[in-house]
Amino acid sequence: MKEPGIRNEGGSQGEGYMHGLAIDAVIFGFHDRQLKVLLMQYKKSGVFALPGGFIRDKENLNDAAKGVVSIRTGLENIYLEQFYVFGDYARFDPTPMKTIMKANGVEAGDDHWLFQRFISIGYYALVDFTKVVPMPDQIFDGCDWYELNNIPPLMQDHNAIILKALEALRTGLDNKLVAFNLMPEEFTLGDLQILYETILGKKLLRPAFQRKMLSLGILERIAKKWTGGAHKAPYLYRFV
Amino acid sequence: MKEPGIRNEGGSQGEGYMHGLAIDAVIFGFHDRQLKVLLMQYKKSGVFALPGGFIRDKENLNDAAKGVVSIRTGLENIYLEQFYVFGDYARFDPTPMKTIMKANGVEAGDDHWLFQRFISIGYYALVDFTKVVPMPDQIFDGCDWYELNNIPPLMQDHNAIILKALEALRTGLDNKLVAFNLMPEEFTLGDLQILYETILGKKLLRPAFQRKMLSLGILERIAKKWTGGAHKAPYLYRFV
DNA sequence: TATTATTGTAACATTGTGTTACAATAATAA
DNA sequence: TTATTATTGTAACACAATGTTACAATAATA
Numbered sequence: 001m002k003e004p005g006i007r008n009e010g011g012s013q014g015e016g017y018m019h020g021l022a023i024d025a026v027i028f029g030f031h032d033r034q035l036k037v038l039l040m041q042y043k044k045s046g047v048f049a050l051p052g053g054f055i056r057d058k059e060n061l062n063d064a065a066k067g068v069v070s071i072r073t074g075l076e077n078i079y080l081e082q083f084y085v086f087g088d089y090a091r092f093d094p095t096p097m098k099t100i101m102k103a104n105g106v107e108a109g110d111d112h113w114l115f116q117r118f119i120s121i122g123y124y125a126l127v128d129f130t131k132v133v134p135m136p137d138q139i140f141d142g143c144d145w146y147e148l149n150n151i152p153p154l155m156q157d158h159n160a161i162i163l164k165a166l167e168a169l170r171t172g173l174d175n176k177l178v179a180f181n182l183m184p185e186e187f188t189l190g191d192l193q194i195l196y197e198t199i200l201g202k203k204l205l206r207p208a209f210q211r212k213m214l215s216l217g218i219l220e221r222i223a224k225k226w227t228g229g230a231h232k233a234p235y236l237y238r239f240v
Numbered sequence: 241m242k243e244p245g246i247r248n249e250g251g252s253q254g255e256g257y258m259h260g261l262a263i264d265a266v267i268f269g270f271h272d273r274q275l276k277v278l279l280m281q282y283k284k285s286g287v288f289a290l291p292g293g294f295i296r297d298k299e300n301l302n303d304a305a306k307g308v309v310s311i312r313t314g315l316e317n318i319y320l321e322q323f324y325v326f327g328d329y330a331r332f333d334p335t336p337m338k339t340i341m342k343a344n345g346v347e348a349g350d351d352h353w354l355f356q357r358f359i360s361i362g363y364y365a366l367v368d369f370t371k372v373v374p375m376p377d378q379i380f381d382g383c384d385w386y387e388l389n390n391i392p393p394l395m396q397d398h399n400a401i402i403l404k405a406l407e408a409l410r411t412g413l414d415n416k417l418v419a420f421n422l423m424p425e426e427f428t429l430g431d432l433q434i435l436y437e438t439i440l441g442k443k444l445l446r447p448a449f450q451r452k453m454l455s456l457g458i459l460e461r462i463a464k465k466w467t468g469g470a471h472k473a474p475y476l477y478r479f480v
Numbered sequence: 481t482a483t484t485a486t487t488g489t490a491a492c493a494t495t496g497t498g499t500t501a502c503a504a505t506a507a508t509a510a
Numbered sequence: 511t512t513a514t515t516a517t518t519g520t521a522a523c524a525c526a527a528t529g530t531t532a533c534a535a536t537a538a539t540a
Contacts, residue, residue: 205528205529205530207529207530207531208527208528208529208530211527211528212527212528215527224537226537226538227537227538228537228538229537229538230537230538230539230540231536231537231538232535232536232537233536233537
């Protein structure tokens, strides 16, 4: 078995990678009126974890993060943001990794590098759900979307990492207009409002929301969208 | 010579500390209508650097950062915030450290741990200038305040780190009301306004500023302050 | 052609901020 | 003692942003 998070050839003691440092990525997507997160599931042991990886000896940190997200989503131009470093000593717990290795029939002594303390750099990514092709690999059975309010128990402090990422996403909403990265190319103001409401966790008033979004001057009205419903058809917009 | 950033006994190959990881602290103070940053100057070589340090094997990251700031300022309860991780490969340049070691008469091979790549976790601290007692040590000649718009050339990418810290400070101004951490216990609204203007780099209108600050409901009016000037005396306020 | 649900937007209310103006007042000078 | 001066505290108005209500427009269905 190759070690998890190793993106190409690496020896069993992690040669070629920085030790004690990892990247964890919270990849957000939006689909079916729900905010979702991409999670990995280890083979056999069934342990859930955030997509993650390590940093090559001569690799830029941000490039390593980009690599992690790319390899799991199949996408190239990704909105990515560093949001926090998780560095408590107590967060480090070798048990899940030992379980995973044992389940896969890998013999490893207690001094194995993956059982040592790690500090994780948290990144969140915003992707267009419709364009993602989730990619598991030799180590992971699963790479799938999970609804934000239905996340299974994750390895180590990964649940807490997701919460912190959501916080960062919220603060970025108004300041950096990050939400558009979660939308498909064409969308209605209604769709956009649902996304905002989901991220903020509260209802917004339609007239105020529409006025605000349109006043930003970053939306281009394209055509009407006939939904088949017995009502006026909404306009489709594109982000410019 | 002990290695820089080692806060107690450590061998010459950095035993007891996490490798490849460092903390850099941008310690902001406010005095004399100026925003200032605490900088270290190495003995003999005269190289300038941000206060920094390493993380002990079993130490929480945030505790390590607190330790760095405490040891340089003599303060205990410090407003501290993680703001960015600097992880470009190119930022790493062993030359200044070699110069420093050589100037201090330390023989060290190219494989010395301090000449390897480091990833720096940036923290900024906000302190009450009047309470700080800058503390150099065996390695540093100087530990002094420098005006933000008069920072000397620093080691590695430390100048860029300060700029990024300032950005983070600016965004925290309205959201988290961080400015009060830079004030002494008692201050006038005029003092506070000057601080805001310095951080934001622009003039503010007095009536609007005062109205806003007072409407926050976090200021307690104490007494008048007789400045000796030929004009009405301003009120002193305390942060609650 | 009436009904229904939803959209787009006008209109008004409320709040927040920008700006001008001026009375209050502490020290100094006449 | 009284005018002068500089600065503070705050009222008053203007304008912008946002919250809220209301309603006409319109796509599908009955």
